[in-house]
Amino acid sequence: MSTKTPEDPPVRRIDRILAFMSLGIAVLSVLCFFAIMIGRAMGMTSTEDYEAGLWPIVSAIPLFGLPIAFVLILVLLIMSFVRRGKAARRP
Known part of the structure; x- marks a missing residue:
């Protein structure tokens, strides 16, 4: 007996944009944080x-940057859950 499993919906362009924006902002924020730490260690x-x-x-x-990246990740997760929920409800 085979059961029908819903396929994963394709990744949309907005999902990729949100993912890369959140990743870029988070990486930039962490790099700036380390720059401040290094500056303090160097005597500033x-x-x-x-x-x-x-x-x-x-x-x-x-x-x-870090709060904005966090909000973007939450928006991406919510959009993903909604999209998968809609795909699972389709016959």
Whole structure:
């Protein structure tokens, strides 16, 4: 006796875009976090050291990037669950 198993629905373009965006933002945030840690280890301890150049941007990226990446991953998971649920209900 064979049972009919629903096939996985094809991966859509928006799913790929969300996956790569979340991965890219998360990697960039982690790299900026490590740059801040390395800067602190190299002797940049005062706040005046981090107020010049690109350091304000480097220090702000982990603050905003990691939550945005987390939300994008949640949206991707919810979209995937909905798509699979719809595919399972089809006769």
